[in-house]
Amino acid sequence: MRSLIKTAFKQVSGLNNYKAIPSGLKKYFSTQQKADLKDIPMLDEFMKQQREPIKESDLEETQIPYLNKTQFDSQKKYFIETYGCQMNESDTEIISGILQKAGFVRESNLDNADIVFLNTCAIREGAENKIWKRLENIRAYKRKEKKQLITGVLGCMAERLKDKLVEKNKVVDIIVGPDAYRDLPRLIQSLDPSTDDYSINVQLSLEETYADIVPVRQNPDSCQAFVSIMRGCNNMCSFCIVPFTRGRERSRDIQSIVEEVKMLANQGVKEITLLGQNVNSYFDKEAEGYEDLDHLNSEGFKETFKLRKGKGARFAHLLEEVAKAAPEVRFRFTSPHPKDFPDPVLQVIKKYPNIAKNLHMPAQSGNTEMLTRMRRNYSRENYINLVDHIKQTIPGITLSSDFICGFCGETDQEFQDTLTLLEYVKYENAFLFAYSLREKTHAHRHYQDDVPEEVKKQRLQQMIDVFHKNQELVNKQEVGRIHLVLVEGKGKFENQIRGRTDTNKRVIFNSLTTCSSEIPEDLSHSDEQLKEFLMKQQIEQSINQGDQNKIYNGDFVLARVDSVSVRSLFCTPIAKCSISQFAKLSKNNPFIQF
Structure with a gap:
C-alpha cells in the first residue's frame, strides 16, 4: 500500500500541480524542495487526515516557489518566433508577461539573445515541418557562431512530439506545453547549456487559464x-x-x-x-x-x-x-x-x-x-x-x-x-x-x-x-456601398492605406489619406441628403489636405466602395466616424452597409 501512496505522490509532486495535493499531504511538501519519499504517511494515517475539517488556511492560494529576479546571475535575453493560429499569438504575449515579470528581456534580433523560443503549431504536418527545418537552421547557427544558445520548443508541438524532439534533434534544451508556461523561469535557470541536459514540462491542466497574467503585447502601437x-x-x-x-x-x-x-x-x-x-x-x-x-x-x-x-x-x-x-x-x-x-x-x-x-x-x-x-x-x-x-x-x-x-x-x-x-x-x-x-x-x-x-x-x-x-x-455587389472601416496601417504598395470593414472585408485606400475631421451629428437618414453630404466631402478632399484630416492607424473612417477585386474593396475615405455615430447613420439606410 505504501508503494501506491508513493505513486500518487509522484503524480502530484510537480511544481505546477501543488494545488492538486490533498490538504493532508501538503505538510509533507516543502515550498523549496520535494519531500523525501520515506516521510509519506501510511494509508490509515493518510485517510485520517482527509477526514479532518477543511480550514480557511487550506483554501488560500499556494505560492509556488518560482525564481525571482535576484536569483538570476544576469538579465537573460530571449527571442521568440510564433507559428500557427491567433491563439499562439496570444500565448506569446502571455509567455512574454511571465518572462518579463521574472526579469527576462525580449530581443527583436536572434543575434543578441541568450535564448530562442519557437512557439509552435501541430494542427497540420506542414506546420510541424516548418519547425523541424527551423531547428536545423538554429543548429547550424549555433555551430557557426560558436554560441551557447538555449533553444526552447513551446506550445502544441512540444506537447505532441516531446519524445521526438529530444531524440531526433539534440538542439532542443527546453520543451514546454501550452499549460506549463508559468514554469519557464525555473526550467531556464535549471539548465546548463554546456551539457546535453534538457528541461521538460508538457503537463496539461484542468484549471490553467493564465487569467492573472498581464500579457505583453507584441506590437503595442497596433490598434x-x-x-x-x-x-x-x-x-x-x-x-x-x-x-x-x-x-x-x-x-x-x-x-x-x-x-x-x-x-x-x-x-x-x-x-x-x-x-x-x-x-x-x-x-x-x-x-x-x-x-x-x-x-x-x-x-x-x-x-x-x-x-x-x-x-x-x-x-x-x-x-x-x-x-x-x-x-x-x-x-x-x-x-x-x-x-x-x-x-x-x-x-x-x-x-x-x-x-x-x-x-x-x-x-x-x-x-x-x-x-x-x-x-x-x-x-x-x-x-x-x-x-x-x-x-x-x-x-x-x-x-x-x-x-x-x-x-x-x-x-x-x-x-x-x-x-x-x-x-x-x-x-x-x-x-x-x-x-x-x-x-x-x-x-x-x-x-x-x-x-x-x-x-x-x-x-x-x-x-x-x-x-x-x-x-x-x-x-461586385459592394460597389457604391458605405462602410465603417478601421484603418490598420500602411498597404502593400506605396501611398496605400489598408483597413477592414465591420463585415471583415479588406479595404484599400489608394493615395487618399485625408477626409473630413468628423461626421455631422444632424446628418439625415434620407438618401438625397446622404448623397449631398458625400459630394461635399469629395470637394473638400481636393481642397483640404491639412494634418487634422489625415487618416491614421486606429481611425474609424466612413468609406465608399469605388471598385473591387477578388480579395479587396478599393474605397474613398469620406469622414472620420465613431461606431455609435455610424450605428445611427446606417439605421434603415440601404446605402450604408453595417
Whole structure:
C-alpha cells in the first residue's frame, strides 16, 4: 500500500500541480524542495487526515516557489518566433508577461539573445515541418557562431512530439506545453547549456487559464489586440489534434476578461478579438447574477461533451459585458463551433453595433456522411438551416468558414457536396486545406488516410477556384456601398492605406489619406441628403489636405466602395466616424452597409 501512496505522490509532486495535493499531504511538501519519499504517511494515517475539517488556511492560494529576479546571475535575453493560429499569438504575449515579470528581456534580433523560443503549431504536418527545418537552421547557427544558445520548443508541438524532439534533434534544451508556461523561469535557470541536459514540462491542466497574467503585447502601437477567454476543447472531432495538445475546456472568470478589455480600450486599442479553441462555448460557472440560460445548442446540433449545465456566465453574457464595457471598440471572436450559436448569442450580436457583423462558421465538409465520420455532430441540412437563420436574424452579416478535402474515405460525390455548400453560402472568407493525418486522433486510430495526395491537391484547388469565383461575385455587389472601416496601417504598395470593414472585408485606400475631421451629428437618414453630404466631402478632399484630416492607424473612417477585386474593396475615405455615430447613420439606410 505504501508503494501506491508513493505513486500518487509522484503524480502530484510537480511544481505546477501543488494545488492538486490533498490538504493532508501538503505538510509533507516543502515550498523549496520535494519531500523525501520515506516521510509519506501510511494509508490509515493518510485517510485520517482527509477526514479532518477543511480550514480557511487550506483554501488560500499556494505560492509556488518560482525564481525571482535576484536569483538570476544576469538579465537573460530571449527571442521568440510564433507559428500557427491567433491563439499562439496570444500565448506569446502571455509567455512574454511571465518572462518579463521574472526579469527576462525580449530581443527583436536572434543575434543578441541568450535564448530562442519557437512557439509552435501541430494542427497540420506542414506546420510541424516548418519547425523541424527551423531547428536545423538554429543548429547550424549555433555551430557557426560558436554560441551557447538555449533553444526552447513551446506550445502544441512540444506537447505532441516531446519524445521526438529530444531524440531526433539534440538542439532542443527546453520543451514546454501550452499549460506549463508559468514554469519557464525555473526550467531556464535549471539548465546548463554546456551539457546535453534538457528541461521538460508538457503537463496539461484542468484549471490553467493564465487569467492573472498581464500579457505583453507584441506590437503595442497596433490598434488591434487579442484577449484569450478560454483554453482547450471538448469536441473531439476525429481529424483534430487540439484536444490532445491543449486539453479540456476551461474558461477565464468573466470579471478578469472585462477588466483586460477596459485596460486595452484605455490604451487606445480599437479592435479586440476574443480567443478560444471553441470560443462560443465559454462558461464561467462561478459567476453570479446572470440570467440562467442553461446551455443551448444551435437548433439540430448535438453536444459532444456535456459539462456545462447550471448557472453562470455564458458566451452571450460575456459578449454583452464587453460590448458595454468598451462601446467604441469593435469586437470579433474566433474560433467558434456552429453548435454554439443559439438565439441568445445571435440577439446580442444583433443588438450591439460594436460586435462585428461577421461570423466564422467552420463547416469542414458539405456532406452529412463525411460530417459523421468527422464527428461534427450535425448534418448538411442542420448547417444550412443555421446559416439561413443567422442571415435572417442579422441582415447584412457575412460568414467565413473552414473546409477540409481528402479526409479519410472521401468519395467524389462527398467532395461535390462540399463544393455545392461553398456555392450556396458564398462565404466572405474561407480557410481551405487538404487533410493531414494527426497521431492520437480518432481518425488515426480508426480510419485509413486513403485519399491519394494528388487527389487531395486537385480537390483543394477546386475548392479554391469555387471560393474565389463566389468571392468576386459577392464583392461586385459592394460597389457604391458605405462602410465603417478601421484603418490598420500602411498597404502593400506605396501611398496605400489598408483597413477592414465591420463585415471583415479588406479595404484599400489608394493615395487618399485625408477626409473630413468628423461626421455631422444632424446628418439625415434620407438618401438625397446622404448623397449631398458625400459630394461635399469629395470637394473638400481636393481642397483640404491639412494634418487634422489625415487618416491614421486606429481611425474609424466612413468609406465608399469605388471598385473591387477578388480579395479587396478599393474605397474613398469620406469622414472620420465613431461606431455609435455610424450605428445611427446606417439605421434603415440601404446605402450604408453595417
